[in-house]
Amino acid sequence: MSEKALIFGHKNPDTDSICSVLAYEALKKQLGENVEARRLGNLNKETEFVLNYFDVEAPKLLATVDPNAEGAENTERQKVILIDHNERIQSVDGLETAQITEVIDHHKFGEFSTFEPLMIRAEPVGCSSTILLTIYKENDLLPEKKMAGMMLSAIISDTLLFKSPTCTPRDVKAAEELAKIAGVDLEKYGMDMLIAGASFGDKSTKE
Amino acid sequence: MSEKALIFGHKNPDTDSICSVLAYEALKKQLGENVEARRLGNLNKETEFVLNYFDVEAPKLLATVDPNAEGAENTERQKVILIDHNERIQSVDGLETAQITEVIDHHKFGEFSTFEPLMIRAEPVGCSSTILLTIYKENDLLPEKKMAGMMLSAIISDTLLFKSPTCTPRDVKAAEELAKIAGVDLEKYGMDMLIAGASFGDKSTKE
Numbered sequence: 001m002s003e004k005a006l007i008f009g010h011k012n013p014d015t016d017s018i019c020s021v022l023a024y025e026a027l028k029k030q031l032g033e034n035v036e037a038r039r040l041g042n043l044n045k046e047t048e049f050v051l052n053y054f055d056v057e058a059p060k061l062l063a064t065v066d067p068n069a070e071g072a073e074n075t076e077r078q079k080v081i082l083i084d085h086n087e088r089i090q091s092v093d094g095l096e097t098a099q100i101t102e103v104i105d106h107h108k109f110g111e112f113s114t115f116e117p118l119m120i121r122a123e124p125v126g127c128s129s130t131i132l133l134t135i136y137k138e139n140d141l142l143p144e145k146k147m148a149g150m151m152l153s154a155i156i157s158d159t160l161l162f163k164s165p166t167c168t169p170r171d172v173k174a175a176e177e178l179a180k181i182a183g184v185d186l187e188k189y190g191m192d193m194l195i196a197g198a199s200f201g202d203k204s205t206k207e
Numbered sequence: 208m209s210e211k212a213l214i215f216g217h218k219n220p221d222t223d224s225i226c227s228v229l230a231y232e233a234l235k236k237q238l239g240e241n242v243e244a245r246r247l248g249n250l251n252k253e254t255e256f257v258l259n260y261f262d263v264e265a266p267k268l269l270a271t272v273d274p275n276a277e278g279a280e281n282t283e284r285q286k287v288i289l290i291d292h293n294e295r296i297q298s299v300d301g302l303e304t305a306q307i308t309e310v311i312d313h314h315k316f317g318e319f320s321t322f323e324p325l326m327i328r329a330e331p332v333g334c335s336s337t338i339l340l341t342i343y344k345e346n347d348l349l350p351e352k353k354m355a356g357m358m359l360s361a362i363i364s365d366t367l368l369f370k371s372p373t374c375t376p377r378d379v380k381a382a383e384e385l386a387k388i389a390g391v392d393l394e395k396y397g398m399d400m401l402i403a404g405a406s407f408g409d410k411s412t413k414e
């Protein structure tokens with residue numbers, strides 16, 4: 001059985017569901033864990049801008065974790081880590097066959113069930129990456145430059161540059177700290193990113 | 208509306224569901240939060256021994272949180288913090304009317320739903336108090352003597368003095384640290400406690 005855990009965000013991924021996944025993969029690897037970041041759908045324009053800007057590769061697409069499904073990559077029960085979501089309907093096909101070992105999320109919970117005890121870090125903040133920065137620090141680590149850029153972008157995206165009603169002081173503080181590590185001007189980068197996401201209509205170039 | 212949050216463990220409470228609740232109430236009060244520990248049923252013999260030993264008062268019984276139920280204490284939507292459980296069927300009557308603001312648990316999750324984002328700390332360890340000790344430390348605090356006794360007792364109870372398959376190295380380490388603060392000999396106190404819980408049949412004196 002593969003001991004590798006796949007980390008992914010929700011279907012129809014937003015910047016948080018791509019960038020927090022990459023940052024958590026980086027942290028887990030630094031901690032010596034066997035994990036791989038994945039995505040459950042096409043990148044949107046905003047996320048493409050972010051990955052381009054920081055020269056980071058997108059996670060590989062994951063179609064299903066059901067070992068019996070067509071196109072299955074796994075032959076045994078897959079270990080999975082859910083970021084930025086917890087509801088089955090937003091998650092990977094075949095989730096009911098997998099072992100959920102961790103959840104990191106900032107949303108309400110919906111009919112969430114597991115077969116085993118697991119690690120959950122949920123907090124009522126504006127973005128998954130705000131929770132991730134806390135976890136980095138609990139491990140006496142900080143994200144390196146590119147991953148700080150990923151986490152910063154996730155926070156800017158989820159909070160609409162701190163304008164959303166879900167934004168908390170912790171999100172602002174995390175973003176300010178991450179912008180320093182990432183070496184960008186928070187306001188300028190944030191506006192550029194949001195504008196990149198809004199432009200060229202609403203179709204992804206990959207659609 | 209009452210801003211006080213009620214903290215409680217599961218129905219048919221075990222030592223974890225009483226003692227971790229008391230320890231989390233103490234921590235929250237130290238942090239200036241408005242909370243009150245409660246219990247969802249009668250104490251068992253083991254828990255009575257623990258409360259007696261450390262001279263700690265049992266939490267008050269809570270019958271329901273439904274504002275429209277007979278015997279309701281609250282007239283508005285009640286804030287609640289769930290310890291040592293997450294499934295509705297193990298929780299307080301009227302939970303579906305309440306706002307769950309936090310969950311601290313070490314069990315698998317079962318059809319867990321909320322109306323709002325919330326704080327969840329779940330970890331696959333042997334006892335809720337092992338997670339609580341981590342949270343104390345994250346706040347640069349340690350439990351005082353009586354509360355260390357509560358947390359130690361919860362760990363001994365849930366792990367059967369480290370013999371249960373759910374016991375992890377973190378539980379053992381936490382118990383050793385808590386025994387020092389509580390000023391008891393871990394092995395001797397642990398055996399006395401488990402024997403007190405096993406004796407006199409299985410009926411609580413309050414039943």
Ligand SMILES: [Mn+2]
Pocket residue numbers: 010014016017084
């Ligand atoms: Mn999202």
Ligand SMILES: [Mn+2]
Pocket residue numbers: 016017084106126127128158
């Ligand atoms: Mn998000």
Ligand SMILES: [Mn+2]
Pocket residue numbers: 217221223224291
């Ligand atoms: Mn219990």
Ligand SMILES: [Mn+2]
Pocket residue numbers: 223224291313333334335365
């Ligand atoms: Mn327990």
